[in-house]
Every structure is written in structure tokens, then in C-alpha cells.
Amino acid sequence: MFRVLLRIALLSLRRRLSRSLLVIAMIAMSLWGLLFMEGLYDGMTEQVIDNAIRSDSGDLSLFAREYRLDPGLERLLAEPAEIGRFLDEDSRVRSHVSRLRQDGLIATAHYSRNAVIYGVDLGAEDRHGRLASYLDAGAYDFGDKGRGALLGARLATKMKVTVGQKIVVSAQNSANDVSALSLRVVGILKTNNMALDENAVFIEMNKARELLMVPEGVSQLSVLLYNKEKVAAVQQGLRVRFPELDVLGWDELYPALRQGREMMEIFNLITSLLVFCVAGLGIFGVMLVSVLERLREFGIMLAIGTTFREIRTMVFVESFILGFSGYGGGVLLGGLTLLYFYNFGLDLTMFSAGLDAFGMDAITYALIRPSYFFTALAAVSVATLVSVLLPLRILKKARPIEAINKI
Amino acid sequence: MMFVHFAMKNIRAYRNRSLVTLLLTTLTTALLVFATAFMDGSHQKMLQNAVEIYPGYVQVTHQDFRDQPSLDNMIFDAKAVRQVLATTPGIAAFAARFESFVLFAGAEKAVGGMLTGIEPTAEEKLSRLASSLVSGAYLADHDGNQLYMGYELARRLKVKVGDELSFVGTGADYSFAADNLLVKGLFKTGLFEFDASAAFVSKGYFDQVMAAANYASHFIVLPANPSGADLLAAELNGRLDQQYLAESWRTTMAGLVQAMLVDSIFGYLTLAVIFIVIFFVILIYTWLTVFARMREIGVLRAVGTMPGQILQMLVTESVLLAMASVVLGGLIGGALAYYFHLHPIYFSFSEEQFKQYGLAASSMPTAFAPLVILRDMAVMFVLAVGSTLYPIIKANRVSPMEAIHHV
Incomplete structure (x- = not known):
């Protein structure tokens, strides 16, 4: 019986082919737009978060108690090797890296600015967060004598410093005296992490120890995991093992980025709701007219023994054919579009100054998440189902058998 | 004048369709007017703050x-x-x-x-x-x-x-x-x-x-x-x-100015996705109404009404509906823009984000600019009338005999 109903439904849709195609096109276009928008906006948000995680926070960071509130050399992680050993034994941990950090001043022969000095191990940083991939100019190497420095891109622009130029960094050391170090700029890093690009001067770890008179200890230990879903569990484990330390997730270190992600989720949800409500209205209009113009047809079917349940199934089948065809078209169009932007990205270089102000990459790569397609399927199903409920109610009340006698 | 009279009668005769079209176009116009006022207002406020605090x-x-x-x-x-x-x-x-x-x-x-x-x-x-x-x-x-x-x-x-x-x-x-x-x-x-x-x-x-x-x-x-x-x-x-x-x-502050431009572009991209669906729905509803009157159109053609006159009559209907909708939508959107211009919207949840981007603004007034509102209303009017043209032209191309026998 279902095959007969399916055939009748298909024939009905074919009879009003242009109208059916319009509804399918409407659903397909709305899905296409939504998928593109969701994938692109999520791509933007996640890229910014990824930059922050890779270049600074990791999935988790360990600090001495209250270092974040009052950063200074008197609050260091005294035993980074012990923490390192503990992390090495954890199979969920992909990598970890230590940094020494101090606020200071950077100066050229003509100009000076406040800066944050980071003592780092470049090899470890590259293995950890692929820091070398952010190199914008020069080389990713402090040189044989370790007298090179890598500068954040915006700091270099503001200082008007280029690769090869000399700089002097000065900062307060652990003896509360101001000490200075002359270095040569070997490279410029553009991480799109605004805090780093604006202020960071990366220098060799041993040079930083000399400058700051800190023979041991580090300010921060950044940890990356294989699986982001394990962050809470690893964080809890570290808190139990090292209760004297602050173990903070990336979202605690960058609350603005977490807020941005949450806002984007709400924004996408509202837009999707709006679009599917309107699309549902379109399906409703077509199904209502489709039911009303066939009252006599349904009356005859009822008169020859078709049950109302079978007619209802037929109407549902019609609307789901429309809905799922539109879904198929939208998924195909949207999926292909996302695939293109996933591979090649959306090049917004012409707005790079504006994107820099928001800490965004000039080329945005779209994300493709299975949830986009499942959510869209659920939304199309609900919109399709809800949009035929009223026409069916009207059909039931209209007493189709009486309609046979009407002209 | 005769066409206006006919158009008014037809709008009243197909009250439900007219109401849906009126509602959708009104909401869309109000949404565009308000969204533009919000985007312009928030950008002006952010720039004004950024400029006036110090630079x-x-x-x-x-x-x-x-x-x-x-x-x-x-x-x-x-x-x-x-x-x-x-x-x-x-x-x-x-x-x-x-x-x-x-x-x-x-x-x-x-x-x-x-x-x-x-x-x-x-x-x-x-x-x-x-x-x-x-x-x-x-x-x-x-x-x-x-x-x-x-x-x-x-x-x-x-x-x-x-x-x-x-x-x-x-x-x-x-x-x-x-x-x-x-x-x-x-x-x-x-x-x-x-x-x-x-x-x-x-x-x-x-x-x-x-x-x-x-x-x-x-x-x-x-x-x-x-x-x-x-x-x-x-x-x-x-x-x-x-x-x-x-x-x-x-x-x-060219970077910040460009950042606001990028934000506007993405805002309009989102609106475009919503508008595509809305105008598909208006197109579908116009299609349903026009084709429901196919026999009427056939009779008119058979008694000597010229296709151009029928076109004029249907377009007048669409123009009248669009005009009423954009005026209503403009008034609603304008009133909202005016209200929130006087009583800015407070975004406590995104304060961290604003701080990070150096915008120092968590309350955003909308911009109340009558000329911009009129421009948005004109855009919506063109789009609303434009979306009804395809079904009107298509129906007008059917021969009188085909139209009379249209089921």
C-alpha cells in the first residue's frame, strides 16, 4: 500500500512540477546559505582559538599560584622537570613546553616601547605549537650565540624594526635591578594572537635566564593534548598532583575567546531558527494549497475505501519528498562550498588590516562538522512535519466526501 | 486608477496570501532597518570611544x-x-x-x-x-x-x-x-x-x-x-x-575602521541568507495566488483584456502590498532604532571580548538616520516587487484557452 501512496504522492508533485521545484530550491538555497555561514564563521572562531592555544596557552597551562594575578619572577614554577616527567608519563599529553616571562622595555637607537620578554626553546616551541609556521619574515633561529630575537609582528611594525636591526631589551631582574641585553632581530612572528603580536620579544631561554638572573624555574608550562575532550580530566589530574599550582584551561586564560565562541553558537542557532521557521512557512503554504485544491480527489479516495490515515500518510510523504529533496540539494551545494573553502580558504587579504585588529587570519578556512548536516536534517524534518499538521487538520475538518458534490 | 481599484479588490479577496506577504515583507524590512541601525550605531560608538579616549x-x-x-x-x-x-x-x-x-x-x-x-x-x-x-x-x-x-x-x-x-x-x-x-x-x-x-x-x-x-x-x-x-x-x-x-x-586608525567594515560585510552576509529564504517564500505565495487565479486570468484574456493590462493589474497588486509592507516595516524598524538610540543595548556578556579588542564599549546605541532607513525601505521595496515578477510573467504567458482549462 505504501508503494501506491508513494506513487500517488510523486505524481501529485510532478503535476505541479514548477511549484514543487520552487519549494525544493527554497530549502536547498536556505541550507546552502546556512551551511556556508556556519562553516565559515566557526572556521574563523576556531582559527583564532587555535592560534591562541598553539602560540601561548596550550590546552592547559600551569603557573605558580596567583601568577596570573601578579606576574613576576618571585612566582615561578620551581620544579618544571618534575612536572615534565609527570606529563611525559601521561599518554593523553601530546607535548609540553616551558617559558620564562617578564615585562620590560624594548628600545632601538631611536625609539622604545613596553614589551613582554619570553625566554623560550625554539625547537621545543615548534614541536609543541608549530611556532615556526607563524614566521612572517627572517629566520626561525636565535643563531649560534643565541643573540637573536624574534618579535611580534605588530610590535615590529610599531617599532619600525626589520630583520637584522639591533634592539636592546631591558627588564627588572630577580635582584630587583634593571638589566639590559643587546640583541639582533632575526625574525618577525605573526601569530594573530594579539597579545603576542603586540608585545612579544622571544629570546633564547638561557639568555633570558642571564638577563633576569633566574638560574632555574619557569613562568609557564603549556600543555597540548591529543584529544581536546580529555582537557577537563587531565586538568583535574594535574590539580590533584600539584595542588600548589594554578592549572588553567585555554578558556580560562582567554575568556574573550570563549565568549566569542559562545556568542557565535547563539548567533548561528538564532539564524538557523529564523531561516527554518520561514522555510517552514513556505512548505506550509504549498502543502495547504496542495491539500485544499485536491479536496474532491481525497473525497473520491475516501469514498472508494481509502482510510484517512492512508491519505495523511500520502500528504506526509509528499511533504517529506519536498523537504528531503531540498535537504539533499542544500547539503550537496553547501557541502561542496564548504569543501572548497575548507581546502582553499576565503582570502580576505584586502581587509587584512581590519582582520588584524580582531586577531584574525587573512585567509579563513571553513570548518566541516558532521553536526551541521545532522542538525540541518533534524531542522528540515521538524519544519516539514510541522508545516503539514495544519493542512491535515483542515483536511479532516473539511469532510472531503461532501466535497465530491461541490463543483 | 482602474488597476489600483482591481488590485485593492484582489488583495482583499485573497486576504490570507496578502496577509502572509505583508507580514513577511514587513518583518524583513523591520529586520533590515534595525540590523543596519544596530551595525552602524555600534560601529560608530566603538570608533567614537576608540577615538575620544585618547588618539x-x-x-x-x-x-x-x-x-x-x-x-x-x-x-x-x-x-x-x-x-x-x-x-x-x-x-x-x-x-x-x-x-x-x-x-x-x-x-x-x-x-x-x-x-x-x-x-x-x-x-x-x-x-x-x-x-x-x-x-x-x-x-x-x-x-x-x-x-x-x-x-x-x-x-x-x-x-x-x-x-x-x-x-x-x-x-x-x-x-x-x-x-x-x-x-x-x-x-x-x-x-x-x-x-x-x-x-x-x-x-x-x-x-x-x-x-x-x-x-x-x-x-x-x-x-x-x-x-x-x-x-x-x-x-x-x-x-x-x-x-x-x-x-x-x-x-x-585605519585598521579599526576596516575592522568595522569587515564586521558589516559579515552582518549583511547573514542578512542575505535570511532574505533569500524570505523572498523565496514570497515568490512561492505569489505563485500560489497567481496560479489559483489562472482561470480568472484566462477568462479576462478571453474577453479581450490585453496581457499588458493583466500584467499591470498583478504588478499593481504586488506594488501596493510591497509599499504597505515597507512603510509598516520601516516604521517598526525605525521606531526600534529610535528607542535603542535613546536607550542603548547593554551587552554585559561580551564585555571581555570588547576589552580584548580595545573597544571599551559594552552598551551600544543604534544609529537613527532617517535617510538610511529610507534607503533600506527602497531596497526592500525593489526586492519585494522583484520576487513577485517571475510568477506574474509566467502566468501571463499562458494562452487564454490553457488558462481557462487550468485545474
């Missing part, structure tokens, strides 16, 4: 200062610039500043920051420094080594009002400059980075200690009409010596 509407610098901000490219004859500014019409206020980066050292900590010499009384009209006072007092013109500093910088240095700290920097003549400063007041602008790095002294004192008498890194100028900043900058460039350059905030 100002027009800056006069040495022409090479932006490319090479060194002590060699300062204004070395501030009196001459002052004279030009005093005699240029359209200027509400102006003052000289000298920016320098130094290392501040408290009893426990040393932090790099910006020490700027300002003319306190004139500065009150030019920036929000004075109104951002949170404790202590603002500077006076005759003040000596008294410091007005950012709240976050004071927190980092662990000093409060009445405490003493020292600074080390480079004088305008490249000499070593250092002195003790007394904290007179603390300010909080809401721009975290600024509050964490900026401190001010009176220019009289600064000139003495930094050997900067009659020097300035730049002049800040407030136009009598802030929206005419570009014109004023052009006027000043005609009057000032060629070694100086006047630039409006659109140039000095």
Missing part, C-alpha cells in the same frame, strides 16, 4: 613620524604649529603631547610603559583622560613630578595614590632621563592595554626632565564638527609647513 580626531605629526617614530622625527618647533592651529577656523581645541616609553620601577616591580607629557587643562577637552579618574586627582598645568597613571599599570607596579616610583628613559636629546614620580591619580578608561601601560605628567615638567622644551611628538586637534575631521586635516595640511602632516582618525 583624538585629528593628529599633527612630523611627516616621517608614522613611518619612523624616532626622536629625530618629532615636532621641533611646537610654537609654530600652535600658531597655525590657533588661527585655523573650525578647531574647538588643541594641545601638544610628547610620548615616550620608559621603564617604571616601584618598590617591588619594574614595568615598561608609556610616559606622556600632556597639557592637562587643554587635554580635558580633547580626550577622556580626566573623566576616567577613579582615585586621587587629575593633573594640573603647573604640576611637577606628579603622575596620573592607568589603574592596571598601578596594580602591576603595586603602587597607589600617594606612593612614589621612579622611571628610566631616554630624553629628547638622547640623554639618559630618570626621576622619581609621585602618584597623583589613577584612571580607568576600560581599554585594558591602555590602562596597563599609560601614564601622564604635565608637559611643563616633562619638557624639563626629558629636555623637550618646545618639542612635541604630536598635536591633537578637536574639530568644531567632529564629522568634518577629514576636511579639517586637509585644511591644516594646506596651512602647515610641509614637514608636518595632519591626519584624521580615519587614517590614524
